[in-house]
Amino acid sequence: MAKNLPIVPTAKPGSMAETPAGSTWREKRPVLMNCTCLEVTLYCPDGALSIVEGKVSLDLNLCKGCGICANECKDGGIQMVPEYTGAQGVFPVKGEE
């Protein structure tokens, strides 16, 4: 029995965000420290960074861990930390030790 499909091959708008596969590829993730440069949200390829109440906010479900935000944040307010924390435990995050 053939699947029930729309007549014209079409997809529901915005539906990829419901099950973002890219977050499973992540080797590192950004940690927002004291980032105040709102512009970094415009450099995110995945719409994972947004501005909420005047501050940069991160949705890790959408983040592929590319590190562009950390590279671009002018005040060094975003740091990339490894997803795999190793047998020794969590690598210390700068400023959070």
Place this chain on the structure above:
Amino acid sequence: MTLRIEDLPKEELFGQGNGGCKACGAAIAGRQAMKVLGERTIITIPASCMATLGGNNQKTAWKIPFYHTLFEMAPAVSSGIRAALEIQGVNDVNVVSWGGDAGSADIGFQALTGAAERNEHMIHVCYDNEMYMNTGGQQSSQTPLYALTSNDHIGKPVKKKNMLAIMEAHGLDYVASASIAYPFDLMEKFQNALANPGFSYIHILAPCYRGWQIPGEKTIEFARLAVESGLWELFEVKKGVRTRTHEPSLIPVADYLLPQGRFKNISKKAVEEIQTSITKYYGRGDK
């Protein structure tokens, strides 16, 4: 109108959950552009990374009507869309075709030049990563001189085709270059294109870290170095008047070229020659 980050719409009309590689320059360009284009936009994208990362099966990363077209026809399809909207009395929808360097400058050029000559009321965007990345990084007409690609292991022997000059030669009322490292400059150019009732062309340099052989997190950084070294000039041509929209600091071209894996075969002499021509172009005297 000068844009401020606070004024940009919060809605993500494109990008969330997209199937692109991490650090995708094309996706960044798409997100920046959509902040200005808005929800009343129909976009056609020919075969490219941008088309494939935007949807699979019954899912899409677009919240506006998005159509993944055949390779050589996006501007023609958009012309038909505009004609259909017009006959239905719909005048408040932006029609955009968005191709890669192949879908714009090479296999897609015929439909592009046709639509431009007809001065169709639409915007064509070339997001340029300077090689055919969707098939693994082969040489395109937009690959710069000396760059390595997956089907050329020596380095490109000829220059990058100047698409902006070609599109300018169509006598269009709006032609602009842009870079994902200068989002406000880019977004203002989209505003200007929207204000043009005819055909507008925007050519965005959007690095691909895999093709350029640079670290992913440096995607924006290299887009910026391309501009600051003077190799990618940011300008617009509005009704024939050409304006440089950003004065580069003219850092040495070597700082842009040499860290990229794709330029590992470039000779010292070649770098010097490029530097000389850039210095001359910007009229800042010999260094």
Place this chain on the structure above:
Amino acid sequence: MSTTLLTGSEAAAYGAKLAKIEVIAYYPITPAFPAMERVSKFIQDGELKANFVRVESDHSALAATLGASLAGARAFTVTNSQGLLYMTEVCYHTAGLRQPVVMACANRALSAPHSRFPEQGDAVSQGANGWIQLFCENNQEVLDNTIQAFKIAETVKLPVLVNYEGYVQSHTLEEVVIPDQEKVNAFLPLVRFKTLDVENPQGVNTVTSPDFYMDYKFRQNEAMNEAVKVIGEVAETYGQEFGRNWSGLIETYKMDGAEHALVCMGSMVSEARLAVDELRSQGKKVGLVKVRAWRPFPVEALRASLKKVNKVTVFDKNIVYGMGGALGTEVRGALYGQASLNVNSYIVGLGGRKFGLNEIKQVIELSEKTVKQDVISEWFGL
């Protein structure tokens, strides 16, 4: 309703005008171009409210037509031969996107060597592309089929190619009845199918995995199967409304008591009718089956109509290299296992080679003498 002299090109243009097409995109090619020139004049004279996109290539012509259709407009274009081949990729794509686009095709031979003369090879080359294909025997049918094509296309959501022969039809004047606009409006009301719509955004033609692709193709083929029924229904309704019933997939002519049936499509049908009349008057039991719809291929209809004959002669104005005539091959396939009848297939009239009444009679005579062909198709008229 009025009767006037029209070329096949003009008949296609009038058909499109009566169907109230809204967008046409076109790139000139010989001999299809007069149809579009006529449409362009209708628009500029204010007789038709439509947008004309003067594109830079045949490929873009169908691309723009498709774009217009996706955005909800009734869209039309015209081409033939090299133009149709250049569109091939877009043809498959249009069918896969299930768009009710209608295209008229003034059939012409394919290069190389270069020829601008009539033949059905261009249409035959598109036999697997997912378009419904109708063949017209005269200019009246060109007009009527163009209107019906939209009805069929919009019912089953598949594009339709309306074939008429280059020069033989496209440039030849015949008497054509032009139906009243109001009656056509009632027969073919404007229904919009919007796929690209800002009010209802969707992603179209996303990358499709093996989990879905085959199901889409199954559905697409089902629509083609549905067209088998719809083409007949549309012809029937059209016949009731306009007094001309071109029948559905096939039409049988003087098949009562026929022992020998001719099978062909396009302009050859008109002359085959004359041949049948003449032979019948001589007491020969010859009949004719006109293939009006080549896609979907009328398998059941052919089997039923050819049940009682013992010989079938097929004329093909095309050649599938290394195989034979497309229609001959397919007729044999359709009739396989039905009876021990003898199907003779002839390649005729390629690239404008003369194939008129006399030639038809010669082939019939030849076929009468041939009990079993030792080739798939024989060449006639070399």
